[in-house]
Amino acid sequence: MNTFQEKTNLTRRQFLRGSGVLAATAILGGILAKFGFNVQARSQEYIAQRANGLYSLDERMTLRKSHENPEILQIYKEFLSPGGVTPLSEKAHHLLHTKYGDEIPELIAELKQHSHQAA
Amino acid sequence: MSQVKGKVLKHAGQTRLMHWIHLICFVILGITGLGFYFKIITIDYIFGGIGNASVVHRWLGVVFTVGPLLYILTNFGRFSRFIDTISTFTKDDFKWLKTMGGYIPGLKGEVPPQDKYNAGQKLLGWLVIICCFLFFVTGFPMWLWRHAMPPQLLGLCYDIHFWDAVIAILAVAGHFFLAAIHPKSRVEFASMMTNGYVEAAVSAHHNEKWFATLQNDSELKA
Numbered sequence: 001m002n003t004f005q006e007k008t009n010l011t012r013r014q015f016l017r018g019s020g021v022l023a024a025t026a027i028l029g030g031i032l033a034k035f036g037f038n039v040q041a042r043s044q045e046y047i048a049q050r051a052n053g054l055y056s057l058d059e060r061m062t063l064r065k066s067h068e069n070p071e072i073l074q075i076y077k078e079f080l081s082p083g084g085v086t087p088l089s090e091k092a093h094h095l096l097h098t099k100y101g102d103e104i105p106e107l108i109a110e111l112k113q114h115s116h117q118a119a
Numbered sequence: 120m121s122q123v124k125g126k127v128l129k130h131a132g133q134t135r136l137m138h139w140i141h142l143i144c145f146v147i148l149g150i151t152g153l154g155f156y157f158k159i160i161t162i163d164y165i166f167g168g169i170g171n172a173s174v175v176h177r178w179l180g181v182v183f184t185v186g187p188l189l190y191i192l193t194n195f196g197r198f199s200r201f202i203d204t205i206s207t208f209t210k211d212d213f214k215w216l217k218t219m220g221g222y223i224p225g226l227k228g229e230v231p232p233q234d235k236y237n238a239g240q241k242l243l244g245w246l247v248i249i250c251c252f253l254f255f256v257t258g259f260p261m262w263l264w265r266h267a268m269p270p271q272l273l274g275l276c277y278d279i280h281f282w283d284a285v286i287a288i289l290a291v292a293g294h295f296f297l298a299a300i301h302p303k304s305r306v307e308f309a310s311m312m313t314n315g316y317v318e319a320a321v322s323a324h325h326n327e328k329w330f331a332t333l334q335n336d337s338e339l340k341a
Contacts, residue, residue: 001125002125002335003127004125004127005128007332007333007334010196010199010200011203014199014202017202017203018195018198018199018200018201018203019199021202021206029252029256032256036259036260036263039267039268042267043267044267
């Protein structure tokens with residue numbers, strides 16, 4: 001069978017055009033990658049500084065644990081779980097737990113019902 | 120049609136392999152990507168849930184990037200000849216675009232001789248290069264730097280990635296129609312999808328300028 005195929009030599013023009021596209025892509029990609037790495041480095045630096053700030057603020061607080069806060073303990077003893085401190089009491093569950101996602105329309109309906117009843 | 124007998128090796132084995140890898144990746148990336156964007160949960164279920172579909176999308180994105188890169192580095196001559204061909208636009212290419220190569224009914228006129236790739240394929244070549252570049256420069260930040268990027272920039276990446284995909288899918292759909300379905304052009308289907316060969320008479324007719332530069336095996340043996 002008579003078969004034909006391309007010449008495999010590479011002319012100077014072909015070489016320059018191929019190299020040019022490859023180089024342009026690499027340079028443009030490199031610049032964008034450098035920008036991305038810089039953004040990430042700045043972001044990490046900000047997160048570290050913010051975390052340090054929060055920890056140092058926390059260390060200066062008199063009360064550092066919510067379950068040891070006397071006002072919270074009093075609210076539980078007198079209202080949320082009378083007679084003791086029960087964080088998962090039914091009243092605490094209803095009043096302190098929020099709803100999210102698909103439950104939001106149900107929450108809005110419930111709040112509207114409460115406001116009608118209060119009126 | 121030319122009466123020349125024989126066959127032309129249009130696409131070498133590694134080119135066909137790269138084309139197959141890119142094709143399979145593109146189809147799966149397109150399907151999973153559309154599933155994410157339009158929240159088509161059925162598509163996610165095909166891949167075992169949205170988490171798995173996301174993993175498939177990201178890692179096929181890596182193959183989609185590394186595949187052509189390896190091809191370029193190991194076939195620099197072929198890549199350079201390809202770039203040289205698609206970046207050469209002559210009067211014949213503009214004339215071809217005026218008649219759209221005779222593929223569109225209603226656009227009549229003489230179809231001028233073409234290179235290895237006709238003017239439409241040259242434009243598609245550039246479109247694919249630009250689209251792939253945009254996929255890379257928006258896709259990887261959306262994966263690796265999503266927690267570090269400003270939300271506006273991340274949103275811009277999502278928008279560019281999506282519209283880039285829309286353009287690429289439409290372009291590839293047109294490419295598929297002409298390569299596999301249109302009776303005038305599907306004669307070259309096997310040259311990229313199976314053995315790499317196309318009838319010499321077809322090549323002499325569709326790619327007259329390129330065919331004139333080929334050497335046959337008797338010249339090679341001499």
